[in-house]
Amino acid sequence: MKTIVTTAYRPNGKTDRMAAQAAEDLSIPFVLRKKRSIEKIHAEECADVLVAAKERLEFYPLGKTEPFFFHPNxxxxxxxxxxxxxxxxxxxxxxxxxxxxxxxxxxxxxxxxxxxxxxxxxxxxxxxxxxxxxxxxxxxxxxxxxxxxxxxxxxxxxxxxxxxxxxxxxxxxxxxxxxxxxxxxxxxxxxxxxxxxxxxxxxxxxxxxxxxxxxxxxxxxxxxxxxxxxxxxxxxxxxxxxxxxxxxxxxxxxxxxxx
Ligand SMILES: C[S@@+](CC[C@H](N)C(=O)[O-])C[C@H]1O[C@@H](n2cnc3c(N)ncnc32)[C@H](O)[C@@H]1O
CATH class of the missing domain: 3.40.50.150 (Vaccinia Virus protein VP39)
Known part of the structure; x- marks a missing residue:
């Protein structure tokens, strides 16, 4: 499955840098968020979505609205x-x-x-x-x-x-x-x-x-x-x-x- 990376809904310098770094490290496309919901990005890109959120990376596989993110659990x-x-x-x-x-x-x-x-x-x-x-x-x-x-x-x-x-x-x-x-x-x-x-x-x-x-x-x-x-x-x-x-x-x- 293709994966794209984007920023938080309201991006800032930090989320921009995190997203750019992830795009480079994983060799995946960076896509502008343009205030779109995750569902909309899923529909338009037909891809899993990695989000550089404020404090962490969040991963939304295609069709899922609950993110996967790191936590010691x-x-x-x-x-x-x-x-x-x-x-x-x-x-x-x-x-x-x-x-x-x-x-x-x-x-x-x-x-x-x-x-x-x-x-x-x-x-x-x-x-x-x-x-x-x-x-x-x-x-x-x-x-x-x-x-x-x-x-x-x-x-x-x-x-x-x-x-x-x-x-x-x-x-x-x-x-x-x-x-x-x-x-x-x-x-x-x-x-x-x-x-x-x-x-x-x-x-x-x-x-x-x-x-x-x-x-x-x-x-x-x-x-x-x-x-x-x-x-x-x-x-x-x-x-x-x-x-x-x-x-x-x-x-x-x-x-x-x-x-
Ligand atoms: C049930 S989870 C493991 C949970 C883990 N023990 C923890 O404490 O969070 C299984 C994970 O192993 C990965 N996995 C399954 N088979 C693998 C393999 N052959 N090599 C590497 N990773 C694998 C899966 O992608 C999945 O993320």
Missing amino acids: SAAFRTKRPIEEDPLVAVSKLEAGDVFFDCTLGMASDAIVAAYRVGSEGKVIGCESHPVLAYVIEQGLGRYEEMPHLHEAMKRIEVASKNSVELLKSLPDDSVDVVYMDPMFTEEITEASNFTPLRGTADEGQLSGEWVKEAVRAARKSVVLKAHFRSADFEKYGFARRVRPNTKFHYGLIDCRTP
Whole structure:
């Protein structure tokens, strides 16, 4: 799908500069806003619309009126609790100084929790195959000014605008500690609204044998899958399921240190 970038409804110098920068960075056309609604721009340009709004980038896929934008979401409250008890940290056995490879960056909530856990000695690589989502998140991670306790962690995340299977293939054996996968659920979870604007836009590709094989090869410690509790992928690809009572998703673990 074609994407164009425009400014806020009432542009100023800052939104003009942000829009021009995004057009250059993503090699997409800049289109004047001319006080048009998003629906009107969608209709006239037949394209997804990236908006350089006052404080952030907002992405409106064609036909959607709710924007996608960066926000720490669940990372905001997860990092206020004892971090070693966070379900992802506990399942993956992620420690300070580790390298965490997030195959499915999305809104980066899990990557922020991981970056908070690994600390300044560690590293987080977040892979996102949709180039506009990757850009919105990368810019947001660098610019977000609220929640000072997360600033360092957010800036620690290296965003890779790539397909993670291809990037994993380029990694040497045992080169990261934890590989994490959280593909789009095939069953919609009604109460999870963060991704609502991205249904039909984000990469909805599902796990494959090749993806898991490359993850196991690259990971020293563990490969972790998050999936809907009804997903058969845990058993299909050899993940030990960690049941989380009363939640719609489970984690699965492949322990790479087990001989
Ligand atoms: C369910 S979301 C991940 C949510 C994320 N864990 C978070 O904390 O916000 C899945 C994201 O992964 C991306 N994605 C799916 N398959 C991918 C792949 N093979 N490589 C890179 N990104 C992928 C999708 O575009 C989508 O943005």
